[in-house]
Amino acid sequence: MAQANLIPRIGLGTFRLKGQEVIDSVSSALDLGYRHVDTAQAYENEAEVGKAIRQSGIPRDEIFLTTKVWYDRLEGDDLIRSLEESLDRLGTDKLDLALIHWPSPDDEVPMAETIGALNHAREKGLTRHIGVSNFTIAHIDAALSVSGGEHIVTNQIEVHPYLANRRVVSHCEEKGLQVTGYMPLAVGKVMKDPLLQEIADAHGATPAQIALAWVASRDIVVIPSSTKPEHQHANLAALELELSDDEISRIDGLDAGERIADPEWAPQWDE
Incomplete structure (x- = not known):
């Protein structure tokens, strides 16, 4: 299960960067x-x-360094091969x-096969830690129930002021998993x-910084994507x-269940 401070509190997301x-x-x-640094096979970078x-x-x-296995490589031996290919591309x-x-x-693909293979990759030394992304409560429970699931450390999900994702976040925390929040700036x-501008003005900050501070205040790892050094510095x-507490409560009120990442292969989300 997750250990405190296992994953650095902020990382650089690289989605859409080529x-x-x-x-x-x-x-x-x-x-x-x-x-x-957070990348993925599907990012092609x-x-x-x-x-x-x-x-x-x-x-x-x-x-x-984090990468992610795409959904068409989840069968046992192929999952291992895909990570070996990722390591070759990453040069590590x-x-x-x-x-x-x-x-x-x-x-x-049966959860037991996927998680078993992912844990086998860990045992082979291809990765120090394993985790999941975009998993619902049902998927989390299924993953934790199979052999190897005890080594899962995080669920990376969409989290920003307009999608607090509270049910999944709470469930992960109850199960001892760190939550990593992607698209924190929506x-x-x-x-x-x-509202974020008003709070930002009070802190001499930017709305983006306030959004990141709000996500981080929930003990969620943030991985904003940015190409400009000045924005990267501000994110840190x-x-x-x-x-x-009042500012956090007011930002909480922005939650409207507005999901950005919702492709056709997405699971049935928890509302």
Whole structure:
């Protein structure tokens, strides 16, 4: 089960970043002090992420590197092969965290096979830790109930002020899992929010920083994506902000169940 501070509190998300853009983004983030980088097979940028990490000169063991297995590689032997391919593209011999990116569509691949293979990857030394992403309460319970499930450390899910995702967050916490929140800035929507702007003004901060501080105040790891060094720096600084109980309560009121990541292969979400 999850251990305190196992995953760095903030990481750099790389979704939608390709080519030189992702190399520059990872390079500047590492230069600013980030030590947690999140990628995925489906992002098609693992080679560039790995290149930026190597070029940084920072020892590999000081960087927490996550990738995710796509939903068409969830069968036992293929899952292992997919992670070996990821390691080859990343130019490293071990991941810090390997996640199942999405549960098997329509639960086609048995959970026991997928989690068993993921844990076998951990036993083989391909990754230090294992976890899941976009898992519902039912999927979490299924994953934890099969052999290898006891080693799952996190569920990475969408969390921002407009999708608090409270039921899943609470369930993960009850089960001892760290929650990692992706899209914490709601793909930029937080920047235009009057309430977040009002609270930001009171702190001499930006609405984006307030959104990140709110997610972090819930003990959720945040992985905002950013290509500009000044925004990356501001995102790091957001973790130092202290929101009052009243401010947190007011931001809580923005929750409207607005889900951004909802592809056709998504599971039946918990409301």
